Amino acid sequence: MGMIPARFDYKQAGSVAEALQLLASCDDAKLLAGGHSLVPLMKLRLVSPSTLIDISGIAELQEITDTGPVLRIGALTRHRVVERSKVVAQHVPLLAHVAALVGDPQVRNRGTIGGSLVHGDPAADLPSVALATGATMVVTGAGGERRVAAGDFFVDFLETAVGPDEILTAIEFPKRTGAGFGYEKFVRRSMDYAIVGVAVQAGDQPGIALVNMGSAPRRADAASRALASGAGVDAVAALAADGTNPPEDLNANADYRRxxxxxxxxxxxxxxxxx
Amino acid sequence: MSLIGARVLRKEDPNLITGQGQYVDDLAPAACAFMAVVRSTEPHARIVAVDTSGARAMEGVLAVWTAADIATLPARPSSLPGMDMPLITGDVARFVGDVIAVVVAADRYTAADAAEAVIVDYESLPAVASLAQALAPDAPMIHPVLQGNTVFFQDYTQDLSAEFAAAPHTASLSLVNNRCAPVPIEPNVVLADWGPAGLTVWAAFQAPHHLRNTIAAFFGISQDTTRVIAPDVGGGFGAKINFASEIFLAAALSRALGRPVKYTQTRSECMVAMFHGRAQEHKVDVAFDDSGRILALQVQVTQDQGAYPDATGMGLPVLTTAMSAGCYKIPKVAVSWRNVVTNTTPVAAYRGAGRPEASYMIERVIDLVADETGVDPIDVRKTNFIPADGFPYQTHSPLAVYDSGNFAGALDELLRHVDYAALKAEQAARLADPTAKLLGVGFSSWLEIAGFGPPGSLEAFGHLASWESAQVRVQPDGSAIIYTGASPHGQGTVTTFAQIAADQLGIDFDRISVRHGDTAVIPQGIGTMGSRAVAVGGEGVKTASTRVFERAKKIAAHLLEATEDDIVVENEEFHVRGTPSKSVPWSQVAWKSFQPLELPAGMEPGSLDATVFQQVPNFSFPSGAYCCVVEIDRETGRVEIRNMYLVDDCGTVINPMLVEGQVHGGVAQGIAQALYEHMQYDESGVPRTATLIDYLVPAASDLPGYVSGRTVTLNPSNTLGAKGVGESGSVGAPPAVINAVVDALSHLGVKHIDMPATPQKIWSILRGSK
Incomplete structure (x- = not known):
């Protein structure tokens, strides 16, 4: 009953290549980055991987690079670093804003942006930012890098497009310099996962994405289209829950979530x- | 200068805030083995088979016990005959969390793996998960000894039908006092070491002597070789006066294995195994006149006892019904109660234990009467208050004789901080603006029964007695050690008791140590619960200190060749009044108190040492007036507390910082009950809120700042005048919060909302009103 995970092996990877090699050679291995999604599940024995491959020491995955049109953020960048990054605040202000709302300071000092995205939790904050801004996920496997649009990345509950022998290595956010943004997170306690959350990215390519409104993080497609076509705020808001199948729990039934x-x-x- | 009322920093803090505190889990004696518990995942099921072979075969596993292995041991102490809670249940599991097996291994990880490897074969039985289910005709039964699921039923203490028939107005209210989990930061932890010289048990416990006496009786061993130590204890809120089964199992396993056995409850276990609190339902009828004067009150309390009734749990509705009239002079009060079993975690003491339920009920009733009559809630309170000169006041209950209080005074002091007229104007203005948040203002004039100390008050719950012990022992250098039986679990007793002793002894606060929590060191004791530590234990320290001081004065007078009556003490110097030069330091008096040749005739060496078993004639009655201002988001239903005004009357304040800490913590727990916390089960009896993701304990960032005031009416039952304050906040806060929420929604015809007032609940009301 909680707190003590089942036995597992622990290996450290010093590079992406080494991590990929370990992933390929171990059955049922999991990557360990910040551990803030994985370790609680292990403590409850909901997940019992045979091996943890600790990638948190891979320096190349902790960089924020301005490539011109996009900000490339290494998957192991901690939330706290994203939250405090001047270049992120300038070019993807929605991301900086939302990173500061993840969990509490302890969580943000350990948790990583890649870990949060690849976990695929519909109640997590950051997937909605990737979806609203139209980010691209950089996934590395034995055959090299491939790019997956955020809209294709979140498959189902705790399931993403990253294959068992692949690693999410970076996220490319298109610059939204100077554009407006909004993030609304409805919680009963300040540090909780959102009961419902909504991210809005304004600008030339506006987007609206939802938190905890289905089995996977998702864009509010109808509302996003209406926004792009210039509909008013009330009309767009009325479409927010269109096509969603929200979960029901002690905090909210489906009607209330919509x-x-x-x-x-x-x-x-x-x-x-x-x- | 007196230290009573001084803002003295806690002696405990340097240790605790530098991580040097010593909790049971920090102890790791050589060869210590670790226990893990296999718990029922079924609310109600016949246990067909328990397969322990996999666990036994694991390397490092030292023992796997099922019910058959403890057949010679009695049931958990404090159980009720015929409804005993087995330490390990063998035939039937009666709640999710019931113990089915225990495992001991050489390390904690192996123990957890082995517990996981125990396979239990259940045959599900129909369960009762709620009071409604338990009381339904043909409900499944939990204990064959009962006819149905009602353990005890007390019919209305008097027939008020004539009063209700004659009254100008009557109203009724049904209330649910939501089940709460205590959630101390430190869960239940025990380390048992049974060696040739006897048994030593380190336990996170609020009453170590009570536990020592109980363990000795349980195993049929002698108290002199049974030692219980409660080192630093990380909170308890009443739940750590319950005899957790794991304590006795760890001791039995230590005896069998011949090595120390430690058990540290996980948080997941703590949520279902540590006894819960509240879990009452009330049916209330009130008769009143046009002016809001209450003529008669009739209350029926139904207490959910969980799967196994506990002696403390059985007492909860007694306390609730005793305090049902609150601060008010109500001519006729009839109370009724019943204790009912369900397939849920047992229910017992939790901060306030029976009294928050009473204050919540009567304060909701007051606001209901206000709503029905159109009289302002403030005026309804003032109309019905027991006047300041109305004490002692015999209530409808023989248990409760209020001995002091000034309820109108506390409310007036509160209204000095609250601009009530401005708030009501703001409320009206917001109603007119559909985009504005709704505003609500709620009050509670609350009163509790505390200071459990008069003879009989704790014996009823299985304790040896109701006094508290104090020993004051001056050392040869003039420093002093205080020993108290009121073992704390976060109260700051080491500080407040040193303040009390310093005042009486004239010894510097920094040269007074307070020891507690070890039955081999402390001369008997009862414990810390029912807001009694200062009111009874602190009074004991004062009495013992006074005795020691009188003897020290005799010695000083002898040394100074003066008369005792002329001796005063200042800055640790005894001198003759008016002649400061003629003096002798405390250290010399102390030193010589051990030297027969230096003592006055008839005085024995070592006399600066006194032990007191402090008795008090009555309970204490802390009271106060709280006001809560809430804002409600009309679109989401979310309640936000904007202001919380708190006026407490706990009598004499020993240390204002510690009183504020207790009030703030208690109010936080009260707000938690009103807005956040609710231990819930599904219809089959499976807990739905067994993790801290689902069971919403609010954090500091979710709570408002507090504005505090104070009134002081002295406790006439002790010379300190202190009443106790540990539970006050949890008694006063819930009704203030809910009264505010109801006030904010009253324009919609809302008369009541059950706790917790969740956003979804309020949104449903707001949506329904459109």
Whole structure:
């Protein structure tokens, strides 16, 4: 009953190549980055990997690079670093803003952006940023790098497009310099996962994405299209929950979640500068 | 200068904040083995088979025990005959968390693996997960000895039908007092070491002597070779006066294995195994006139006892019904209660234990009467208060004779901080603006029964007695050690008791140590619960210190060749009044107190040492007035507490910082019950909130700042005048919060909302009103 994980082997990888090699050679191995999604599941024995491959020491995955059109953020960059990065605040301000709202300071000092995205938790904050901004995931496997659009990345509950022998190595965020943004996170306690969250990215290619409104992180497609076509705030907000199949739990039934999605979308749109 | 009322820094803190505290889990004697527990995952099931072969075969496993292995041991102490809680249940599991097997291994990880390897074959039985299910006709039964699921039923203490028939108005209210989990930071932890010289048990416990006496009786061993030590204890909230089965199992396993056995409960286990609190339902009828004067009150309390009734749990509705009239002079009060078993975690003491339930009920009733009559809630309170000159006041209950209080005074002091008229104007203005958040203002004038100390008050719950011990022992250098039986678990007793002793002895605060929590060191003791530590234990320290000081004065007078009555002490110097030059330091008096040739005739060496078993004639009655201001988001239903105003009357304050800490913590737990926490089960009896993801303990960032005031009416039952404050916040806060929430929604015709007032619940109301 909790707290003590089952036995596992522990290996450290010094490079992406070494991590890929270890992944290929171990059955049922898991990558360990910040550990803030994986370790709690292991302590509850909901997950019992045979081997943990610790990639947290790979320096090349901890860099934030300005490539011109995009900001490339290494998958092992900690939330706290993203939150405090001047270049992120300047070019993808929604990301900097939301990174500061993940969990609590302890979580943000350990958790990584890649770990959060690749976990595929529909209740996590950062997938909605990737979806709203139209980010691209850089996935590395034995055959080299491949790029996956955020919209194709989140497959189902705790399931992403990253294969068992692949590693999410970086996320490329298109620059949204100077564009408005909004993020609304509805919680009962300040440090909790969102009951419902909504991310809005304004600008030339606007996007709206939802937190905890289905089995996987998802874009609010109808609302995003309406926004792009110039619909008003109320009309866009009314479409927020279109096509969703929200979960039901002690905090919210599906009706309440749909309602919250609409209310929060309106608030996020207003915060992003829409009227 | 007196230290009573001084903001003295805690003596405990340097240790605790530098990580040097010593909790049971920090202890690791040589050859220590680790216990893990296999718990029922079924709410109610016949146990067909328990396969322990896999666990036994694991390397490092020292023992795997099922019910058959403890057949010679009694059931868990504090159980009720015929409904005993087995330490390990063999035939039937009666709640999720019931112990089915225990495993001991050489290390903690192997123990966890082995527990996981025990396979239990269940045959599910129909379960009762709620009071409604338990009381339904033909409900499944949990204990064959009962007819149905009601353990005890007390019919209305008097028939008030004539009063209700004659009253100008009547109203009724059904209330649920939501089940809470105590969630101390430190769960239950025990280390048992049974050697040739006897048994030593280190336990996270609030009453070590009580545990020592119980363990000795349980195993049929002698108390002189049974030692219980409660080192630093990381919170308890009442849950650590319950005899956790694991304590007795660890001791039995240590005896069998011949090595120390340690058990540290995990948080997941703690949520279902540590006894819960509250879990009451109330049916209330009230009769009143046009002015809001209450003429009669009728309360029926139904207490969920969980799967196994506990002696403390059985007492909860007694306390609730005793305090049902709150601060009010109500001519006729009839109470009724029943204790009911369900397939859930047992229920016992949790911060306030029976009294928060009472204050919540009566304070909701007051606001209901206000709503029905149109009289302001403040005025309804003032109309019905027991007047300041109305004490002692015999309530409808023989248990409760209120001995002091000034309820109107506390409310007036509160209104000095609250601009009530401005708030009501703001509320009206917001109602007119559909985009504005709703505003609600709620009050509670609360009263509790505390200071458990009069003879009989704790014996009823199985304790040896209700006094508290104190020993004051001056050392040869003039420093002093205080020994108290009121073993703390975070209260700051080491500080407050040193303040009390310093005042009486004239010894510097920094040269007074307070020891507690070890039955081999402390001369008997009862424990810390029911807000009694200062009111009874602190009074004991004062009495013992006074005795020692009188003897020290005799010695000083002898040394100074003066008369005893002329001796005063200042800055640790005894001198003759008016002649400061003629003096002798405390250190010399102390030194000479051990030297027969230096003593006055008839005085024996070592006399600066006194032990007191402090008795008090009555309970204490802390009271106060709280006000909560909430804002409600009309779109989401989210409640936010904007302001919380707190006026406490706990009598004499020994240390204002510690009183504030207790009030803030208690209020936090009260807000938690009102807005966040609710231990829930599904219809089959499976807990739905057994992790801290689902069971919402609020953090500091979720709580408001507090504005505090104070009134002081002295406790006439001790010379300190202190009433106790440990539970006050949890008694006063829930009704203030819910009264505010109901006030914010009253324009929609809302008369009541059950705790916790969740956003979804309020959104449903707001949506329904459209």
């Amino acid at each position: 309602h919250l999605a609409s209310v929060l979308t309106k608030r996020a749109l207003l915060a992003a500068g829409y009227r």
